[in-house]
Amino acid sequence: MNQAGTEAILSQAVEAMGRRDGAAARRLLGSLAPEAINPGNLFLLAQACRMEGDEAAEASAIDRLLRAQPLHLGALLMKGAALARTGDEDGAMAPYQAAVSIAQQVRQRGENLPPMLAAEVDRAAQWVGRHIAERAARIDEALARSGFGPGSRSQRIDEALGILRGDLPIQLQEPTSFYFPGLPQRSFYEREEFEWASALEANTPAIKTELEAMLAAQAEQFEPYVAADADRSSGTAPNAHLAGSTSWSAYHLLKGGEPVEGHAEQFPATLAALQGAPLTRIAGRAPMALFSLLKPGAHIRPHHGLFNFRLICHLPLIVPPGCALRVGNQERQWREGELLIFDDSMEHEARNQSDRQRIILLFEIWRPEISEADREALTVLLEAANITAED
Structure with a gap:
């Protein structure tokens, strides 16, 4: 398939997406030659699969995209949302947090995200915040029930909780001249x-x-x-x-x-x-x-x-x-x-x-x-x- 043919198919697929016709978009994208498949096309395919409600096909397209481009912001947001919809909230944390981090770096460079993408990032950040708070409350309740409430547990457990909540960074040895492996990470x-x-x-x-x-x-x-x-x-x-x-x-x-x-x-x-x-x-x-x-x-x-x-x-x-x-x-x-x-x-x-x-x-x-x-x-x-x- 020549370049003109590929562009024509992509144009028709985008039009089908605009009509909310996910099935037509999938058929068109599926007709592309293997060499024409790239992260942008896979992102369209994932969106078409979501439009159809085919979660397995959506997940497959997203995973293929992320293998090719691990920092693709849109794909990370889609993966987090897909996992959250299935109830795998802990699994959704990693792609959502990665997406929020990438967006922060973009904004720190003084660059603007497209409005729709920025809104998705903000929603992801709010979701992460809620999930962390809910998980922290669940953990605190379980610890208290088992006799490990505040004041009754070690400093290391408190530090681990702080890291889990995102309140504390992970602190590791980083000697500037020479590193000897296998030693415990103790402050x-x-x-x-x-x-x-x-x-x-x-x-x-x-x-x-x-x-x-x-x-x-x-x-x-x-x-x-x-x-x-x-x-x-x-x-x-x-x-x-x-x-x-x-x-x-x-x-x-x-x-x-x-x-x-x-x-x-x-x-x-x-x-x-x-x-x-x-x-x-x-x-x-x-x-x-x-x-x-x-x-x-x-x-x-x-x-x-x-x-x-x-x-x-x-x-x-x-x-x-x-x-x-x-x-x-x-x-x-x-x-x-x-x-x-x-x-x-x-x-x-x-x-x-x-x-x-x-x-x-x-x-x-x-x-x-x-x-x-x-x-x-x-x-x-x-x-x-x-x-x-x-x-």
């Missing part, structure tokens, strides 16, 4: 999980005494955490606003795997306390330990750390009210002398909304799930790859 670890933690926490008074002595003598020796000439100080980096700023600053004790001359000597109790922790040791790069200072009003914007094979530990030493750390979907407050241990390869941010400075002791440890053999292999790998272990 925070509890201090009680580590045998060495209580002994280190018991040294808080001695560590704080050393810190206060240093502050009284040479507080100005804190340096910007994000150096003015660092790669991450480029305008697109999450914390470019802190480049060269002492709003977020550091006083290093261990850097590049070695004690910092002129600093480490003042902190014998601090360094002795750290020896009980499973610090990462990578020649020329780790361990690292520093005091991190956050000035009043400072905000460390959401970002990801370098690696996921380590955990970051904070021992709070000077913590006024109004200071908080968010990792993934969880937010916690620092409490003096109580370790906060977290995976910094997950999105995290920190704020000091008080009128005083916040100072914590920061160091890194191996993830407890990593075997001794893998720790040795990772050490060799990272030394050979020349990947920095300091963030």
Whole structure:
């Protein structure tokens, strides 16, 4: 069939659709040569099948279309509507949500959807909202009936519910330099999980005494955490606003795997306390330990750390009210002398909304799930790859 013949058939099919004659449109579209079938023709065929009430044929045409063009907005809307009509509301969620997301992207680019299509998208968005609310109510009722109402269930169940409702994003490890597979996706670890933690926490008074002595003598020796000439100080980096700023600053004790001359000597109790922790040791790069200072009003914007094979530990030493750390979907407050241990390869941010400075002791440890053999292999790998272990 030549191009003119194909166009004539399509024109007649469109006219049949205008007369609400789905049967005629299907016959015409069915007469097209296989090579003339494309997403646009399949969309017409699906509409003709719906007009006839042939749900199986409609579904077949839509699925063929989506295999060829997975982001076809009209087909996604039709698939969602078809599934909803059959009572498969959970199944309808995926195509409807995909359609709404695509339409949002179009609108964010400043483009307009055709009025009829825009109306269908709005209806789909309302349907999704209603379904999410109804499902959430059903789940809440079932949980409460089974003794898992608010306050009687774990934080992870609450987070899962938030993600299901669309209130929270899925938070996953996204290290910027190196990814080690197979590790659990956990924002925070509890201090009680580590045998060495209580002994280190018991040294808080001695560590704080050393810190206060240093502050009284040479507080100005804190340096910007994000150096003015660092790669991450480029305008697109999450914390470019802190480049060269002492709003977020550091006083290093261990850097590049070695004690910092002129600093480490003042902190014998601090360094002795750290020896009980499973610090990462990578020649020329780790361990690292520093005091991190956050000035009043400072905000460390959401970002990801370098690696996921380590955990970051904070021992709070000077913590006024109004200071908080968010990792993934969880937010916690620092409490003096109580370790906060977290995976910094997950999105995290920190704020000091008080009128005083916040100072914590920061160091890194191996993830407890990593075997001794893998720790040795990772050490060799990272030394050979020349990947920095300091963030």
